[in-house]
Amino acid sequence: MLGAGAAWWLNRPLALAADPVELSIEPGTTPRGVAQAAVEAGVQLPPELLFWWFRLSGQARLIRAGNYELPRGTTPWTLLRKLVRGEESLRSVTLVEGWNFRQLREALAKAEQLRPDTQGLSGEEIMRQLGRAATPPEGRFFPDTYTYAKGASDLAVLRRALHAMDRQLQAAWARRAADSPLKTPDQALILASLVEKETGQPADRPMIAGVFANRLRQGMLLQTDPSVIYGLGAAFDGNLRKRDLLADTPWNTYTRAGLPPTPIAMPGKAALLAAVQPASTRALYFVARGNGHSEFSATLEEHNRAVNRFQRGQ
Structure with a gap:
């Protein structure tokens, strides 16, 4: 009984x-x-x-x-x-491809029952806590969905995202094309962030990376608007003007040659692969078609016609 x-x-x-x-x-x-x-x-x-x-x-x-x-x-x-x-109650936070470090921190601050240990810390201080004191935080965290136990530290989530980006970048770098103009994994990360911000279309990523690779080989300015916008920071009001393109910052790819000094956002896996395996193309220019895709051109004359067609409706 x-x-x-x-x-x-x-x-x-x-x-x-x-x-x-x-x-x-x-x-x-x-x-x-x-x-x-x-x-x-x-x-x-x-x-x-x-x-x-x-x-x-x-x-x-x-x-x-x-x-x-x-x-x-x-x-x-x-x-x-x-x-x-150990079946703990878990929560999750999603870090989105193309977000910058400020947006990442905002998401962590809003995450349910995630302990805000980084609140009040600068980006430099956060990287020091993560053991990367000499590394700028921008673009160093892999965009993905991360689960965590209630009351876990936001620093723990950042550490996982940092290590995930390390792995993804290492894997992409190992697959780089033999003729890549990129010299280091950091350059690949920077280029991938530009590709990520230029398009959300999977088919266009290798082509955009191909344009940037061609320009790097020829010593041409990259002239990518997202990098200029990043350099403007809080001064950008949503409308990119000609004076903005002429306002020199370390990230202004209209006034400075080569890659910007840091990534401008978190690139996803597809953008990382596109950066190291760009399409084989003669294109040196691209312009938005207005439907999410881009039109690619090999000459300035072709590019001007594409601009007139897709941007000016001529």
Whole structure:
């Protein structure tokens, strides 16, 4: 009878003060402390009874620290299984391709129950915390969706995104074309960020990278508007004017030759691959068609005709 009664109790839903009950277990908490924490969180049961179950199961020392959600229907059996497996309640934050570092930080600041350890820190200070003191933060984090336990540090998410970009960049660099004008992985990252900002069309990325590669080989100015806009920073009002193209900044590719000094955004995997494997093309120019795609031209004369057609409606 005792065995049957215990089995019935172990599979009976626990009374909970809320739905769900949020249970936080700190590292080093004893099994008795876990039982007490569960009761204080809202599991309506004598802590001695819960501790008895943990101990009798033989798995009490396997319970893991973490943040857990206990929904309605949780039984003593499923509670212990969750704690032993470390099935923490997770949240997620998505870092979008083409975002700059400011936008990334805004997303982290708004992420649900992510501890804002970087709040008030400069980009330089954040990179120092991540062990990259000499590295500018722009473009160094891979755009993806990252899950995290409730109460996790935003610095931990950044560290994962940083390492993910390291891996993606290394993999892309290993596949670079033999005739690439790029000399270092950092240059590939910078070029990929320009490609990312110039188009969201998968088919156009290698062609745009091909135009930039051709210009780099010939010593031509890259003349890419997104880089100019990045250099303007808060001064950009959404309307790029001729005076902006003439306002010299380190990122103004109309006034300075070569690649800008840093990436201007977070490139995704496709943009990284396009940067190191550009299309083989004679094109030196491109202009937006107005439908999301670009028109590519090999000569200035062809380009001017394309501008008249797609930008001026002539």
